[in-house]
Amino acid sequence: MTLTPRLWAPLPDRVDLVLPGDGTRTPMHRQEDGWWVADAALPHGTDYAFSLDGGPARPDPRAAWLPEGVHGPARVFDADRFAWTDGGWSGVDVRGAVTYELHVGTFTPQGTLRSAIERLEHLVQLGVDVVELMPVAAFNGRHGWGYDGVAPYAVHEPYGGPQALQEFVDAAHGLGLAVCLDVVHNHLGPSGNYLHELGPYFTDAHHTPWGSAVNLDGPGSEHVRRWICDSVLRWARDFHVDAFRLDAVHELRDDSPRHVLAQLSDEVGELALALGRPIGLVAETDLNDVVSLATTQDGGWGMTAQWADDVHHAVHALVTGERHGYYVDFGTPEVLRKALTRVFVHDGGISTFRGEPWGAPVPDDVDGHGFVVFGANHDQVGNRALGDRPGARLDPGGQAAQAALVLLSPFSPLLFMGEEWGATTPWQFFTDHPEPELAQAVRAGRTREFGGHGWVELYGGPVDVPDPQDPATFEASVLDWSEPAQPGHARLLEWYRVLIALRRAVPDLASGDRHLTALDIHDAPAPTEAPGWQGVLVLHRGDARVVVNLGHSPAAVPVPVAGPVRVVAAWDGGVLHPPAGPDAPVVVDVPARSVVVLA
Structure with missing residues (x-):
């Protein structure tokens, strides 16, 4: 397969195809609606970039491979070269499944997709159904959570690049594990984002915590929506990914008649029929509204499932006694009862933390399996001042209780890597921004964020927030795989295995009937x-x-x-x-x- 370079760039008057290998710059042809096409057929492994109005070379916003990082040229990747062995794979419905969230860079000491393959058998023995990878899209620097990616079609090169993801998915399928990919469409990171030079990828008609919103409903938005939907379809088609966790969809600001998620849902549904296997869409949403689960025919977004933070807050606050920040309305058994039966604690009443009414009731006929719940996840651990896990503050009995309330609930449980053995390693917020000014801004913001929210009271004194840019912060967050064999950890690990096995063995415990x-x-x-x-x-x-x-x-x-x-x-x-x-x-x-x- 060869690639004919194409680029949607309505802003520049001239676009050149740049081939760094021989230094040539060849004018591209302008098409309708701001598209440019090159007279070239580039084979696998060819480096290429685009120059706008004679300016510096820029990477392809649909680049599949960025071996030199987000500022370097793209490299042609022929996805069809990979020899798949999962021909008999029929997929997994994420509803009711046990999902395991992991961060590639800290899951193993090597921090790669290939090294993660070596730990998949652990997940099989645990009883996991779905492996959820935190974002693998390319970002600047080597280490980071992945939510500041700027190349949603590319696999971060330090993780192994695109072929390593194909190898990971193929290996997972061979062991009976589905793969869910965490994808971010609501913003791009601050370093390596050149989209504003190309066209109206962003709009000032809406704003998000990251600034101008992605343009989903303004002039040119049909091409931006296509850029988003095509990326998901490609991961499912060319990389055999089974499901997608869609980050913070409430920040996809879309006032068009058809929400971009409804468009995505319909297109994914068509692809799933063509492939003969389910493709799940799981929305992370802060709205406490099941519009995400309603079908597109009924005016909803057509998501397979959505995260339900209120269940986590109800369990965590009750077991730990924490009531600071957004836990202020949680912590009583009555609140837990509401969360376990009605899902949303904030379902139209006042949210004290937000200072306004929030949410809407969940209709009685909505199955519990449509909600993903957890005792821990990357946000609930990593966004604590010290990145401390529940096990750092809970005795073994408290950890066992939390696991039982989550895993035996009527919802779809998710585990955060290492939770199953009570990992003692923290999972902290870490970055690797090469730009000094950006690095300092992140440090200052992190320190400012944890000056309040009750952290001083929780930790018993001033909090010395770990420096996100210090390599030691990243290194401290890497899982210690010697722990599962240690007596106390092994006991908790076996408890998780028993609870997960009960979900399969006892129909009432597997049911999503609230x-x-x-x-x-x-x-x-x-x-x-x-x-x-x-x-x-x-x-x-x-x-x-x-x-x-x-x-x-x-x-x-x-x-x-x-x-x-x-x-x-x-x-x-x-x-x-x-x-x-x-x-x-x-x-x-x-x-x-x-x-x-x-x-």
């Missing part, structure tokens, strides 16, 4: 000064029961059941006593800081 979910609350008789709520919870999941003792004393818990049950999992032991009479509940002796599952 009507079969309820939460009983038993207060602790004598709370201690330890953080977090300390009573007993009984989570009803159909005929299954999850009994969580967050107190620091053993508890004899009456549990109403509809028929015979037995203990199918216990964190620290537990004794089940039969009912005293025909209508009496069973009684479960639950040790302090422990969990017992009945089914």
Whole structure:
């Protein structure tokens, strides 16, 4: 396959194709609607770039391969050269699946896609269904979270480049794992973004936290929308990616009659039919509104699922006792009950943190599997002042309880890498901006951000925020793969495996039917000064029961059941006593800081 270079650039009066290999510059031909086409057929491995009005060479905004970084020339990548072995792969529906979020650069010491392949068997043994890669789009520098990418068609070269992603997906499919790619369409990073030189990729009609919004509804927006949709279709078609996590879709400001996500959903649906496998679209949205899940025919966006932060906040605040910042409206068992049954805690009432009414109720007929929930993720860990994981503040019993409430909920659970063994390594905010002024701006912004939000009170004093530009900050965030074999970590890892296996073995625990979910609350008789709520919870999941003792004393818990049950999992032991009479509940002796599952 060869590439005929094309570029949408309505702003310049002249565009030249630049071939760095021989130094030639060849004028391109202007087409309709601001497109330029070159009289060239470039083979795989050829470097090329574009010059606008005689200016410096710029990379292709649809570049598949940027071996010299985001400021260098593109290189032609023939995706058809790869010899796939996944011909029998039929895909995975992300709804109800267990997803595992990982960051390629810190998942292994080598920080590459190829080294990550060597750890896929760990995920298989854990029981994971979907591997979610944090953004792999090319960004400036070597290390970063990936949300400041500027080349959404390219794979970051330090991760291994585009062929390494094909190898990763093929290996995952061979082990029965689907691959979800985290993609960012709401903004581009500050370094290497040349789109403003080409055309109206951005608009001042809308603004986002990053500045001018991506142009989705103004003049020329049809080409910008095409640039976004084509990138997703290409990842699914040429790289066999199974699903996409769409970053902060509430910042895709689109007042057109057809939202760009509805367009994307319809086009992805057509491709899925052609490929004969599902392609999931999972929206991260802060709106607390199921417009994202409604079909495009009903005026919605047609997403497969959406993240539900309120469930995380309800679990985290209850177990840890944290109430600072956006946790202010969370932390009680009643709030947890609402989150586990109605999904959104803020469903039209006042959000104290936002200072205004927020959200809308979830209709009763919306299945729980449409919501992705978690006890930790990259944001909830990395955007803490010290990047400390829940395990840094929770005892093993608290970690076991949090895992049970998430994994045995009626939702689609997501794990953050290392969570399953209680990793002690932090996951901090790290960057590698070569530009000194940008590096200093990031340092100052990070320090300013953590001057409030209750961090001083939480950590018991002033917070020494890690320098994002210090290589030690990145290095501290790399997982320690010796930990899973250590006794305490191995025990937690086995607990996660047991809980995930129960989702497959017990239909009621696998169900997304929220009507079969309820939460009983038993207060602790004598709370201690330890953080977090300390009573007993009984989570009803159909005929299954999850009994969580967050107190620091053993508890004899009456549990109403509809028929015979037995203990199918216990964190620290537990004794089940039969009912005293025909209508009496069973009684479960639950040790302090422990969990017992009945089914």
